[in-house]
Amino acid sequence: MAKQYWLGEFFVDLSRNQISQHTQSQTLPPKALSVLTHLAENRGRVVSYDELLDKVWPNTVVTPNTLQRSIAQLRKALGENSKTQGIIKTHAKQGYSIECDVNWSDSARAVAAENDNVAQTEEMSADIGDIPPQQDVSYSVSQQTVKTTLDNKKTHSAYVWPMIIVALLIASFALFRSQNTASDLKLRELNYLTATDNKEYGAAYSPNGEYVLFHRYFDKVCMNNIWAKNASTLEEYQLTNERGTYADQNLSPDGKRLTYIKEEDCTKPITQNTCYKLMSLDFEQALLEPQTAEVLLHCQNSAIRKPIWLDNQHIAMMQREDQYWRLIRYSTENKSSSNLYQIEGGHVFNYAWSAQRQLFAVNTVKNDGEHHIDILYADGSVKSSHPIKFPDNSPRLLKLHFQFVPNTEHLVLNYAGQLFSLSENGEVGSVDFPFDTNIGGASFHPDGSRVLLIKGRYDNDVARLVLPKLLENEANHLESLTGKTLEVSVFERSIDSEYIAKFQPNENSIAMASGRTGSEQIWMFGDHPAKIMSNFPRGFYIRNMLWDPQGTELLVLADMGLHLLHPNGDKTRIDFSHMVTDVFHWDAESQSVTANIRVNGLRKLVNIDLNTRDYQRINDKGVQWAAQSQSGALIFVDQMHRFWQRGGIEDTLIEPLLEQGSSKRFVIENDVIYGINRDNQLWSFDLKTDSLTVLGFVSPDIDYITDIRDGELLVTLVASEKKEVIELSVAN
Structure with missing residues (x-):
């Protein structure tokens, strides 16, 4: 053929x-x-x-x-x-x-x-870089070729020697490039390892490559179980005997002990700092029947994540005791830990470990605010440190995910939903990839012949929710809510993500973000069909947007930067020296913005002056969401989902809302806060009278509230969240 x-x-x-x-x-x-x-x-x-x-x-x-x-x-x-x-x-x-x-x-x-x-x-050009590191490059010349007369030698030497020199230079460059630049990977044949109605994440091979380990989540719920699948027979085994908030499973080199992180029940209100536990279970017994795990390490005053076995007695993991993460080594025999790597004034975001090469690769952000790749020896000493050189116009992301590629000196970088190769010197290269669907979670087979990925679609819709009319008697009102859910009306539907819908002031139109074209863009919807209003590059993620009071311009937070979107579709990027991770309020008259920014990797709530590009710190409380009332009161939610009102001297805790916080955000209209608690109750709180009212029950499919106008909410719904484990073969 x-x-x-x-x-x-x-x-x-x-x-x-x-x-x-x-x-x-x-x-x-x-x-x-x-x-x-x-x-x-x-x-x-x-x-x-x-x-x-x-x-x-x-x-x-x-x-x-x-x-x-x-x-x-x-x-x-x-x-x-x-x-x-x-x-x-x-x-x-x-x-x-x-x-x-x-x-x-x-x-x-x-x-x-x-x-x-x-x-x-x-x-x-790329093929030059495929020469394996430290491989001998030799050239053989036959006896017949060099057998010439003295005159011919003189005649040819003027041509032959320059050619030999050029060849040697090319060979030297090839060897240098193979060690210092990213190698082009080629991924080929695709196999689906899971195909359920649930959501599968965190897939990784066992050390011997016989099993695939992964988390299986339940429909639109944060709880999961840990499973294993035989890579040959595809038979599945549930390893944990009860569902929980689990993450970062990892199997010891001898294949006997499975460790993972367990957090507090994610379906219950947060009443204290999150407690983290390092859990362990017998993997061989779990293949026979689900097991109850034992606690290896109980952390109440620090956070831990991503445990990776270094050998059968030691585990590397990330730990945060204050605001900064560090890399530590934990001994299962002595029940003690020691510091491996941390940065003064910088932040450790992620890491990978190569048992084959006995090296760490650590993603850090240092004082320059740029992503670095730090290569460490097994004892934590630094082998090299280089900024990651992204291609021009690449989207900015907070945390990078990469893995070592077995039998090579390179890594693979999962970035903006795509795969790239990454060298130890920070050079980013291409990966020959058989499809363009967003993927994540690359994990290689121990022999390097295959790689696991997570593939799927996160489908959101935007909807309206009309606030109910309250009965005069509160008890009668609560009784009338029993067994009923307030209706939401989806007004714009696609098989991709539509989110953060915002009413346009003085108009009947609504602005929203959508990924229906393959890239995240701003769309307008109203008395006319939906139309696109922006042209952000592929890979840019739109976090939020705010209208000016006249409804003529949008302040858009995309790619961790602020952009002004004008009526004709033109946009202006606002030059600001720090990453902006959230934007909450825009005073268009004074050109002041309330936002979360990152300074040396740490989150700060600040006011940004768009005229001078300076910022004024508000607090370092890890604010999750904030909004400003019409009277100028700044309300914010901290990491424990507690509501606070900013004061002149100190912030005030809003005690009636201690049980009402969640990750579903909130909005304010006429000095009344509207939010959704973990029991899926829609509530309102009047800042003037300190009165709390439960308005009704809402669907758990509501992801978060985005806007309010004249008693009508705009919300983002989760339509589907299906993720599958796939396997690709590595062609080269």
Whole structure:
């Protein structure tokens, strides 16, 4: 079968899993291209669904949805949809056919090569970097070649020696580049390891590669159990005997002890600092039946996360006693810990461990505010430290996730929903990836031949909720709420994320953020169909937005920076020296913004002067959400979801709201706070009279409140949150 062919004006290159048009190329899953190729081979007839399934997925049980997903991927790459079918045509209840010309001639290769010169040049350059580190580069010259006359030697020496010197320089550069730049990874065949209605996260191989360990969450709930799946038979085993708030499971090198972090019940109100426990269970016994774990370490005054076994007696983990995280080593034998790595005036965000190379890779943010990769020896001493050199216009993220690639000197970086290769010197390279869906959680098989990823879609909708009319008697009102849930009305729906809807002042329109185009953008919805208003680069995440009082401009927090979005769609990025992680209030008249920023990795609530670009600190209490009332009162929620009102000398705790906090945010209208507690009760609190009123029960699917106007709330709903564990083979 030909590896390349023309489909109308599109060039299909099966060797690269790409479809190209002019200079634009898109990478598709191999199975989708197999579907396209079989249709192209049978141009002129309708190919049935069963024939396609048998041809592309032989001896495999798959659903028709799998084929439909491949067709949808192909149509997207070919610029079509179900309504415009100029290339792939659907024949109801029969199958599909190709409706354009197919060219299998050799000339297709020549024309494609001409159009693909730049890509080939880049590949050749990248291949230089694929020479393994410290590999000998030798050149053999036959006896016959060097057997020349003295005159020929003189004649040829002027040409031969420069060529030899150039060759040696190229070889030296190749060796240097292989050690100091990111290697291009190629990921190929895709396998789905889980396919449930639940949400699976945190997948990792066991040290011997025989099992895949992962967390299985319950529908839209933060509780989970830890599971194992046999990588060969795909048989599943529940390891923990009861659900809990678990994270960061890791198996000891001998495969006997499974450790993980357990936090307080995430469904209950927070009444004290979160308690963390390092748990351990017998993995071999858990494969027979779920086990009750024992507590290895109980932390009440510090936070711990990400335990990784270094050997069968020692565990590395991150610990925070004040505001800063550090890397520690814990001895299971002596029940004691020692410091491995911390930064004065900086922040440790994440780390990875290579048992093969006995090295740590630590993601830090230092005084310069930039992400660094610090390579440490097993004892915590520093081997190297370099800033991470992201490509131009890359989105800014707070915490990076990376893993060592076995049998190489490189790492893989999971960044902005995509994969990149990363060198120890901070160089970021490309990964040849078979699809463009957002993915996360890369974890390699011990032999480096496969990698686990988490794939799925987080689907949000925006909705309206009209506040109920209260009965005069509060007892009668509460009785009338029993068994009833206040209705929400979704007003804009897609299969992607719609969120943070905001009423436009003085208009009937609503602004919202949406990822329906493949990138996060601002959309307007009202008496007209929804239309796009921004053009943020792919990978930028929109955290919040605020209208000016006239409803003419939007202050948008995207990519941890502030942007002014003008009526004509133009935007202006506000130059500010620190990352902005939340924005709560915008006084357009004084050009003052209340926001959370990061200073040396630490979160601070501040007022930013947009005129001078200076900021004034308000507090360091780890504010989760804040809003300002019409009378100027600043209300904020801390890490324990307690409500506070800012005062002139000290902040005042709002005691009637001690049991009403949650992660669902709050809004203020006419000096009345509206929020949702952990029991899914919608409540109001009058700041003038200190009166608390339960308004009704709401759906647990409400993620958070985003705005209020004239007794009507805007909320973000969780429509679905499905995550699956997938496995890809590493081609190189």
